[in-house]
Amino acid sequence: MTAYIIRRLLFLIFVLFGVSVLIFGLLMTFSPERRAAVYVTTPQQAKDIPKLVKQYGLNDPVPIQYARWVKEVASGNLGWSLVAARPVAKAFWSYFPTTLELNLLASPLVIIVGIWLGTLAGVHRDTWIDHGTRIGAIVGWSLPTFLFALVLLMIFYGYYGLFPPGIISSDTSLWVINNPDKFTRYTGMYTIDGILNGHLWVTWDALNHLVLPVLTQVIVVVALLMRVMRSGMLEELSRDYVITAKAKGADAHTINIKHARKNALIPVITVAGQLVALSMEGSIAVEVVFSRQGMGWWLAHSATQLDMPVLMSVCMFIGVVFVLSNLIIDIMYAYIDPRIQLQ
Amino acid sequence: MAKLLETKNLVTNFYTYEGSVKALDNVSISIDHGETFGLVGESGCGKSVTVRSVMRIIQSPGVIEGGEVLYCDDAEHPEQCEDLLIKSEEAMRELRGDRISMIFQEPNAALNPVLTIGEQVAESYMFHRQRSMSRQILADVESGKISFGIFSPLLKWAYRRASENPRAPALRLMSKLPLLKLWGRPMRREAVNRSVGIIERLGISNAAELVTRYPHNLSGGMKQRIVIAIALACNPTLLIADEATSNLDVTIQAQILELLQDLKERRAISSVLLITHDLGVVAETCDRVGVMYAGILCEVADVKTLFNNPVHPYTRALLNSVPRFCVEGELATIEGSVPNLVHPPAGCRFHPRCKAASDICKQEKPKLVDLGNGHSVACHHIDEKIGE
């Protein structure tokens, strides 16, 4: 097991290499002047771009430039973000908590609701429960995320003035800035910081802003999980071991939950990787529509303004998240399916 | 002999996209206490559907459309029979695995791949033996054999309740609460202990270690023994073996048949309903035999009569298609193929393949006629056939 994990972590290095070469190749198609920004760390430097082109040899052959970039990254310099007007590394820590907060709330909901509804639909096949959840899934699956987010925003905020967009209301935000002695930003997530500082009204305010983004994220991602869970349940319920259990005298609940669902969860774990990808994709649209300054928002704005240092760093970060989440998925796989042994 | 199980005019259909599959058409068989009854017939003739209908474990899209399944548990009081088809689902659950249990055809598929052997065998006890297990745990606690420390009073209370009524609302609530739900643990341990016992009795030496393993670690023969252990756990009155040995090699097959015979002699089980393709097995182990063809019962008789004086043309053809050492001559095959049960032949379902078929066979379903001595045949031409 440990050997397996170490091997997978070594694999991470190759993934990062691949991702960086790919993105770097992309970067090379832009002019040297634009690329000079990768090496800028202070606002003053940003004015002397031509000097920087020469200084950093941005007209040199690509492999030499790549080696130089790796050296910079290795020494901790990720470059300057034009969008954030800050070094990338610093900006990362201000955007990341917002996205983490959204996904920390949405993911458990996706998992619980998806497994529960999928099981329900599978058990009550061809009843109104099944048809209802399936229609819901198709709608959630086929509507673009941003459209869904806009519709929700229009209905709740537009008509009823509930659940405003943004991360937190401006009054609260001002109060937090003006009272650094009363409110320490331990995690950067208002919901958790509010609890840690004992100001629950801040948490409440932040949660109010999170309702619609989380709802959108859950509805968009849950459809996939539900579909896989439902078909898994149908398949498992038709297997012979279900009849064995019935012949033993098992009740419906034992058959559905103890016997069939445990087996049906195995294919669900195989799509967990896709779920992570979907959540990331979902976060981009959700953060843009609800104007939440998180990773997705940052990435979207950086892409439109060709903020290359940000694109490079964020893509590398996504690579890390993917490899790590797949590692966790594999470990869970071995845990739930006794036939699998990690080696 | 007193009757144990009797099906009367059992009709089961499967509603598929191609149409309704008329899998059983008025099947009537009867099994006595202490008897081994063999059910034979070609693949797809409805043997499995018959026994699954008896236990009411037909999967959708199958529906039992009519008939009766009379079950008489008490040999002394044959008048106290109950119709299983009108029993509540809850009452049926109590019966399944306890009074009637089944061994399945395919040991690789019959066990749940993600549960340990111990868990799967223990379920039989957890479904049917909670009372007796609770009583035993209670006795052990009171005699000081086991102790739960400061939790003893609570657990004693719980097990006293459980030995009266395992489904008491208070206990059900406790099982849902965190920490308190641990009260059931000693019982689950006891169920696994009993599982080890039953597996050992089937001639497996390392049972204690075996119960911690998963099905994929076991050989086919071993898995089949586990499936048998599950079925035998509660000493059923009727054991249904649905081709229990078809997928095993000959030596293991012989061992398992011997085991069943042995269990019957020791009165662990009363009656056996044996489904098989192998007429040799039938000749060796069964008292009476029923022959099925395409969802109908053709002929029922005791083993000797059936092998020596078969009356139904299908039974005769079936017996002729089996190689025999002492009889020379060509092996007969039955011409034609098994009919499609969505549109079964009108009249006698065997008539398209029957050499003796006449006009009446094409129009009228033959009734099962009793020829005496428990020999019944469903054929329009009985009189001509008996003399042959």
Ligand SMILES: Nc1ncnc2c1ncn2[C@@H]1O[C@H](COP(=O)(O)OP(=O)(O)OP(=O)(O)O)[C@@H](O)[C@H]1O
């Ligand atoms: N799930 C199902 N859906 C549709 N038809 C079915 C289903 N199960 C059984 N049948 C029909 O019922 C008939 C009898 O099947 P059954 O399994 O009882 O045969 P069998 O005699 O046990 O055969 P085998 O020796 O192969 O086990 C088959 O012809 C089949 O068409």
Ligand SMILES: [Mg+2]
């Ligand atoms: Mg069968």
